[in-house]
Every structure is written in structure tokens, then in C-alpha cells.
Amino acid sequence: MRKQFKFFVLRWLMISLGLWVASRLLSGSFVENEATTATFLLAGLVLSLVNTFLKPLVAVLSLPAILLTLGLFMLIINGLMVYVALKLVPGLEVSFWGAVLTGMLISMINYIITGIMDYRLDNNRELIQS
Numbered sequence: 001m002r003k004q005f006k007f008f009v010l011r012w013l014m015i016s017l018g019l020w021v022a023s024r025l026l027s028g029s030f031v032e033n034e035a036t037t038a039t040f041l042l043a044g045l046v047l048s049l050v051n052t053f054l055k056p057l058v059a060v061l062s063l064p065a066i067l068l069t070l071g072l073f074m075l076i077i078n079g080l081m082v083y084v085a086l087k088l089v090p091g092l093e094v095s096f097w098g099a100v101l102t103g104m105l106i107s108m109i110n111y112i113i114t115g116i117m118d119y120r121l122d123n124n125r126e127l128i129q130s
Contacts, residue, residue, distance in 0.1 A: 007117070008048070014113050016044030018106035019092075025105070026098050039091045047085035047106075055081050078103030 020040045023030040058077055059066065065073040079100030086092045086099065094102060 010113065010117075011110065012041075012044050012048045014109050015047050015106055016040045018109045019043050019047070019086075019102065021109075022098075022102040022105050023092070026094075026101055028098075030092065030094050030098060035091050039089065043086060043089040043092055046088050047082060050081050050085045050088075054084070075100060075104060078107060082106070 017040075023035065023040075055077065058080065059074070062073060062077060066077075079096065079102070082103045083094065083096055083099035086094050
């Protein structure tokens with residue numbers, strides 16, 4: 001349970017960092033009204049919760065579209081989750097296509113972090129077994 005909490009907190013921080021980076025890279029798509037670090041942390045938490053509870057339901061309901069597009073529709077679903085999460089957070093607004101690009105950026109960051117964590121876990125297991 002403790003390891004899962006650490007993983008959730010790390011992913012939350014990485015999503016918040018991804019939102020901040022996306023807001024800087026996609027400044028034409030983001031509208032920031034006094035966005036502070038707390039705003040990005042809150043947005044990261046909301047996006048984490050939206051991804052946990054809403055994304056599986058939307059993915060199951062849109063399974064025909066996902067299969068028809070060979071998985072590319074997941075990019076739209078990721079963008080929709082970012083769009084919904086940022087609509088819930090005051091101080092940050094984004095266009096839909098900006099949300100799709102932000103979702104792609106956050107997915108890349110999560111992929112990298114998960115790969116690093118898996119690599120570290122594998123190395124720790126090898127050290128313990130030696």
C-alpha cells in the first residue's frame with residue numbers, strides 16, 4: 001500500500017510538471033489567469049482522479065471507435081480527460097486541441113517515468129537475489 005501511494009504521488013507530480021511544461025510550450029492554447037504552482041498541483045491532482053475514475057468508463061464506451069482507428073482514438077480520449085480536468089480547475093483553460101497535445105505530452109512523461117521506475121525495480125530485485 002505504501003509503494004502504491006508513493007507511485008501515485010510521483011505520477012501526480014509528473015502530471016503537474018507535464019501540465020506546466022505544456023502551458024509553456026503551447027502558450028497559444030493555454031489561458032493562464034494567475035496560474036501558480038498550487039494551480040498546477042491542483043490540476044495534476046484533478047487530472048489524476050479523472051484518469052482513475054472517468055477514463056476507464058469513457059474508454060469502454062468508445063471501444064468501437066478505438067478498435068476502428070487501431071487505438072488512435074485514445075489520443076482523443078486523453079485530450080478529453082485533460083480538457084475536463086482543466087475545466088474543473090479555476091485559473092487554467094485550454095482549447096480542445098491544446099488538451100489533445102497536452103495529453104500526448106503527459107503520456108510521454110508517464111511512459112518515461114514508468115520505464116525508469118520499472119528499470120530501478122528490476123535492478124533492485126537483481127541486487128537482492130545476488
